[in-house]
Amino acid sequence: MQAGRELVSVMLPRDHGGGIDAAVARWGGTRDNWLDLSTGINPVPYPLPEFTAADWNDLPDQAAQDALIRAARDFWQVPEGAAILAAPGASALIARIPALMPAGIVDIPAPTYNEHAAAFAAQGWAFGNSAPDARVLVHPNNPTGKRWQAEDVDAPLVVIDESFCDVCPDDSLVHLADQPGRIVLKSFGKFWGLAGMRLGFAIATPDTIAKLNALSGPWAVSGPALRTGAAALQDHSWAADTRARLSKDSDRLDALMAAKGARVVGGTTLFRLYDVPDAAKWQEQLAEHHIWTRVFPYSETFLRLGLPAPDRLGQLENALTTMEAGA
Amino acid sequence: MQAGRELVSVMLPRDHGGGIDAAVARWGGTRDNWLDLSTGINPVPYPLPEFTAADWNDLPDQAAQDALIRAARDFWQVPEGAAILAAPGASALIARIPALMPAGIVDIPAPTYNEHAAAFAAQGWAFGNSAPDARVLVHPNNPTGKRWQAEDVDAPLVVIDESFCDVCPDDSLVHLADQPGRIVLKSFGKFWGLAGMRLGFAIATPDTIAKLNALSGPWAVSGPALRTGAAALQDHSWAADTRARLSKDSDRLDALMAAKGARVVGGTTLFRLYDVPDAAKWQEQLAEHHIWTRVFPYSETFLRLGLPAPDRLGQLENALTTMEAGA
Numbered sequence: 001m002q003a004g005r006e007l008v009s010v011m012l013p014r015d016h017g018g019g020i021d022a023a024v025a026r027w028g029g030t031r032d033n034w035l036d037l038s039t040g041i042n043p044v045p046y047p048l049p050e051f052t053a054a055d056w057n058d059l060p061d062q063a064a065q066d067a068l069i070r071a072a073r074d075f076w077q078v079p080e081g082a083a084i085l086a087a088p089g090a091s092a093l094i095a096r097i098p099a100l101m102p103a104g105i106v107d108i109p110a111p112t113y114n115e116h117a118a119a120f121a122a123q124g125w126a127f128g129n130s131a132p133d134a135r136v137l138v139h140p141n142n143p144t145g146k147r148w149q150a151e152d153v154d155a156p157l158v159v160i161d162e163s164f165c166d167v168c169p170d171d172s173l174v175h176l177a178d179q180p181g182r183i184v185l186k187s188f189g190k191f192w193g194l195a196g197m198r199l200g201f202a203i204a205t206p207d208t209i210a211k212l213n214a215l216s217g218p219w220a221v222s223g224p225a226l227r228t229g230a231a232a233l234q235d236h237s238w239a240a241d242t243r244a245r246l247s248k249d250s251d252r253l254d255a256l257m258a259a260k261g262a263r264v265v266g267g268t269t270l271f272r273l274y275d276v277p278d279a280a281k282w283q284e285q286l287a288e289h290h291i292w293t294r295v296f297p298y299s300e301t302f303l304r305l306g307l308p309a310p311d312r313l314g315q316l317e318n319a320l321t322t323m324e325a326g327a
Numbered sequence: 328m329q330a331g332r333e334l335v336s337v338m339l340p341r342d343h344g345g346g347i348d349a350a351v352a353r354w355g356g357t358r359d360n361w362l363d364l365s366t367g368i369n370p371v372p373y374p375l376p377e378f379t380a381a382d383w384n385d386l387p388d389q390a391a392q393d394a395l396i397r398a399a400r401d402f403w404q405v406p407e408g409a410a411i412l413a414a415p416g417a418s419a420l421i422a423r424i425p426a427l428m429p430a431g432i433v434d435i436p437a438p439t440y441n442e443h444a445a446a447f448a449a450q451g452w453a454f455g456n457s458a459p460d461a462r463v464l465v466h467p468n469n470p471t472g473k474r475w476q477a478e479d480v481d482a483p484l485v486v487i488d489e490s491f492c493d494v495c496p497d498d499s500l501v502h503l504a505d506q507p508g509r510i511v512l513k514s515f516g517k518f519w520g521l522a523g524m525r526l527g528f529a530i531a532t533p534d535t536i537a538k539l540n541a542l543s544g545p546w547a548v549s550g551p552a553l554r555t556g557a558a559a560l561q562d563h564s565w566a567a568d569t570r571a572r573l574s575k576d577s578d579r580l581d582a583l584m585a586a587k588g589a590r591v592v593g594g595t596t597l598f599r600l601y602d603v604p605d606a607a608k609w610q611e612q613l614a615e616h617h618i619w620t621r622v623f624p625y626s627e628t629f630l631r632l633g634l635p636a637p638d639r640l641g642q643l644e645n646a647l648t649t650m651e652a653g654a
Contacts, residue, residue, distance in 0.1 A: 021390040031381070045384050057372050058363070059522045063348040088415040088525065088547065095544030099426060115544065122541040195386045196550030198415065214449040217422030217442065220415065222549060223523030 020292050029290045035308060035315050038294045040142065040164060040271035042242065043309035045193030046232045048224075055223035064226040071233035072201055076169075076186060081178030083209040086221045086229070090163055090187040090200030091115060096215045097159055097183060098123035100208065104133030107155065111298055113142045116159065133157060139173060140164050143273045143296065143304045145266035147171050156181050163187035163200075167243055167269045177203040188225075190270055191242070192232050199225040246270060249307050253316075260320050262303065271306045279303040289319035347619050356617045362635060362642050365621045367469065367491060367598035369569065370636035372520030373559045382550035391553040398560035399528055403496075403513060408505030410536040413548045413556070417490055417514040417527030418442060423542045424486055424510060425450035427535065431460030434482065438625055440469045443486065460484060466500060467491050470600045470623065470631045472593035474498050483508050490514035490527075494570055494596045504530040515552075517597060518569070519559050526552040573597060576634050580643075587647050589630065598633045606630040616646035 020036045069084050078084060087093045094115050098106075103124035108117050116136040117127070125134070134157035137148040142164060153160065153176055160173050162184055177184045184203040189195030199221060202212055221229075232238070246269040253272055254264055262274035262282075276282050279295045282303050286293050294304040308316050347363045396411050405411060414420045421442050425433075430451035435444050443463040444454070452461070461484035464475040469491060480487065480503055487500050489511055504511045511530040516522030526548060529539055548556075559565070573596040580599055581591055589601035589609075603609050606622045609630050613620050621631040635643050 019388070020385070021388045036385070039386060041384065041386070043384075045380075048383065053372075054358070054523065056375065056521050056523045057368065057370075058347070059366060059368070059516070061346070061348045088419075088549070089544070091544035091546055092415075092419075093544075095542055099542075119541075119544070189386070194383050195546075196381070196383045198546065198549040214446075215422055215426070217416070217418035217420075217446070219418055219522075219525065222415070222525040222552070224551065225549070 042193035075233040079178040083206040088198040106134040107132035166191035364633040369520035402560040406505040410533040415525040433461040434459035493518035
């Protein structure tokens with residue numbers, strides 16, 4: 001069984017949110033009664049459409065792909081000179097982007113989402129911030145929430161990861177996507193709350209999109225994801241309502257955490273980053289109440305919380321009250 | 328709108344089965360009344376399990392991935408020294424395999440499935456059969472049905488594409504997958520009839536799987552595909568029943584076509600390859616009856632038909648009768 005064990009280590013992702021199954025195994029309970037705040041995924045997902053048998057059974061056809069791309073172009077106001085590639089998750093695109101050009105020096109301002117660095121390293125890139133060949137800007141940044149400006153987009157290749165930008169569309173840098181060497185990434189799973197469906201997008205010049213497509217193969221996106229994505233990206237009112245709800249709920253979350261002494265460092269309305277005296281201890285105490293949060297290997301004080309669904313906020317409130325009583 | 332047009336051409340797959348939407352546009356009717364025999368997809372799919380909200384909403388967790396890999400290892404009798412990577416379709420793996428080693432000479436015996444050559448070409452490989460660095464064996468071959476032998480697996484890198492091998496598991500060369508430089512591909516969409524779900528596997532040494540995984544990124548497979556795949560790969564009796572039904576149905580299809588003068592060239596029980604005097608004319612005549620078949624740019628006489636579902640065989644029989652009457 002040596003091979004089986006090796007495989008598991010191969011497939012384990014780097015330090016990430018998620019991993020709720022490991023938390024359940026350690027602290028008990030059932031997955032359903034755990035409140036998973038370890039990710040930045042909207043807890044009130046876009047409602048699934050009715051799927052047809054053909055969505056599941058047939059190779060996804062060109063008409064369904066075209067409908068998704070048209071909806072994406074309109075929703076994100078993609079410039080006419082830019083093309084769009086749909087993929088089974090932004091992660092799949094992140095893994096392939098470093099193969100677009102010969103390995104060089106990449107600047108990835110830290111701290112940030114760690115799959116970018118892993119992908120560039122796997123393709124032989126080195127890291128540095130002096131005249132880099134490539135730069136990765138997670139915009140807004142995860143976990144700090146930092147926004148970047150157009151003047152930061154100044155290396156030959158710049159990846160602008162807008163996975164969390166659908167809560168603040170006015171900040172988007174998508175208008176730069178028709179310029180050579182700029183790739184804007186969009187994630188469907190986070191804002192629309194359907195991370196298990198696997199859908200993400202790259203927006204760049206047609207030449208860059210053609211190269212990424214060659215690395216991806218045909219029929220990259222599932223039939224159900226094509227249908228859901230096209231419906232969701234045409235539903236501007238759902239998006240507007242969701243932005244308003246997330247904004248209100250993140251204010252409520254901040255108030256609860258501030259009352260317990262946590263200081264808001266940043267974030268977006270999909271996740272909040274707090275500074276606490278001992279983040280590992282906070283994580284453990286909340287885990288005892290079956291609430292799973294995110295800490296980071298590079299900080300002893302950063303604690304990141306995704307938003308609870310409105311009907312689960314009470315579970316967090318109760319846990320925080322009990323923590324205080326026991327302190 | 329120039330960019331939009333360019334994008335569509337980028338995303339159009341090479342000459343393939345499928346494309347039923349284009350056929351409907353040309354010959355009329357509705358998609359539901361068309362009988363699509365242009366692919367090799369089992370028309371009686373594995374029944375979908377009940378999905379949980381977490382399957383759609385959450386990042387796929389390690390336990391779900393492990394369950395799928397365990398089921399795959401058992402179903403295909405994967406050797407202990409080999410590891411397994413799940414991907415959103417065999418196509419995604421085919422696109423990435425040529426990046427595993429420096430571009431050299433690849434031997435891809437023709438005719439065969441054309442995505443392999445496209446993927447190697449995109450990575451700068453040249454084609455030749457004299458002491459090649461890599462070889463691709465589609466096993467059984469598509470469209471001829473040719474089976475390869477272990478002694479054909481004799482280049483430094485050999486891709487054994489067993490996308491259609493689940494109808495003839497005794498022919499599988501998966502026992503070679505623990506040897507360096509051998510990659511066995513499996514497709515979930517074809518035998519289990521769920522091509523829109525996007526699920527496929529690579530089986531190779533742990534070292535090769537680790538490299539392919541780095542090119543794929545985490546959470547490659549959707550939550551619904553993880554659940555369905557794990558259930559289906561544990562359901563050995565469904566697989567046995569399906570093999571028996573496909574065998575019976577392909578005999579019936581051969582009999583119908585032989586009665587019309589078509590000669591069986593080869594195939595598998597998921598698709599049949601026939602030799603007819605004028606394949607393009609046959610395709611058009613069947614399309615007039617809203618039956619879509621497959622012809623090939625390299626042959627004027629090859630006509631490939633997937634299997635009709637048992638309750639749709641009559642539609643083909645009627646069309647063939649009418650064609651005869653009108654001839």
